Amino acid sequence: MSYQGTAVPSQAAQKVITVAVAGNPNADKSTLINAIAGSRFLGIPIFLAAMWLMFKLTFDLSAPFGDWLDGMIAGPFMRWTAAGLGAVGAPDWTVSPAVDGVMAGVGFVLVFLP
Numbered sequence: 673m674s675y676q677g678t679a680v681p682s683q684a685a686q687k688v689i690t691v692a693v694a695g696n697p698n699a700d701k702s703t704l705i706n707a708i709a710g711s712r713f714l715g716i717p718i719f720l721a722a723m724w725l726m727f728k729l730t731f732d733l734s735a736p737f738g739d740w741l742d743g744m745i746a747g748p749f750m751r752w753t754a755a756g757l758g759a760v761g762a763p764d765w766t767v768s769p770a771v772d773g774v775m776a777g778v779g780f781v782l783v784f785l786p
Contacts, residue, residue: 684713738783745779 685708709718750771757767 685711742779742783745775745782749779750775 708714753775754767754771757770762770
């Protein structure tokens with residue numbers, strides 16, 4: 673069975689395609705994709721490559737936003753919170769846990785959201 677216009681990477685892939693679609697002369701692209709991605713030997717490497725690609729895209733595309741968010745929380749938001757608490761007369765022992773503890777902790781968690 674010949675698949676013209678389809679790039680077959682190896683003889684192993686050709687064998688998988690032939691075995692998977694041997695009984696179906698009307699095999700379409702979906703059947704071919706299922707035969708390759710769901711095969712015994714190629715399924716796991718294809719899955720791992722797809723997971724790596726999703727990981728890289730997620731972290732590489734969200735890194736600028738995470739850096740911006742970290743800079744905003746560690747900079748202006750902490751200063752504004754400390755100034756606001758100081759303006760209402762909060763004692764220093766409450767300002768430090770609020771700014772250095774709560775704000776820093778929430779900021780640390782928010783950086784991982786994107």
